[in-house]
Amino acid sequence: MSSLWFILQALILKKYPAVLILVSFYRFFVTIQSGLASLILVKDPSAWSLKPDICLFAVLYSAVVGTALCTSAVAWCLQRTRPVYVSMFKPLAVVVADVIDVIFLGQVLHLGSLVGAAVIITGFYAVIWGKAREEKLHEDSGEGQWSESSSESTPLLQSAK
Structure with missing residues (x-):
């Protein structure tokens, strides 16, 4: 599925080269999908609580590095190369x-x-x-x-x- 997204993203970036806006829209809709799936799959409300410890740090690190930085790097690479190269690193x-x-x-x-x-x-x-x-x-x-x-x-x- 991500290979299909890379191809679509490369086509969008050819016509509309605003990387940050594209990444922001992508992350926004992924957040909505993930939130809905999580609400359906996780029934225990206590599983949603985060205390200021290593768990909160892991969630914040994953959000910043794992999603925002990674998606921005992929979009930047798509502008420089073709989708085949970017999807090969997955x-x-x-x-x-x-x-x-x-x-x-x-x-x-x-x-x-x-x-x-x-x-x-x-x-x-x-x-x-x-x-x-x-x-x-x-x-x-x-x-x-x-x-x-x-x-x-x-x-x-x-x-x-």
Whole structure:
């Protein structure tokens, strides 16, 4: 689902390059959806109380770093590259989480996790290699990096003479 969002976000950013407004709308609607789902799924009212301890810090950190900063970075990357590149980094988060679990939490690394990480990394580099090769073929044929890049040399407003 997030790959579909990256493609949609890239299309929106081409026409309307206001990253912060797009991220704000996205986060607003995700908050509404999450809140409604949480109200339906969590029936115990005491589960909603936060005391000023490590739990409150974890929620605030997750809100600031995990959502706002991450979504802004993804939107910025989408402006610079294509959606394929941005969506390819999503599976790497699983591999990074496994490595962090082993290093900091002392979790046991299972064979399935190793095989999964190997498949994810192989797929990641295969797509990056294929995209680099595709761009090289486009550059060799004289088309430039992307087909839309030829329109960058024409002015936005042409005088009608």
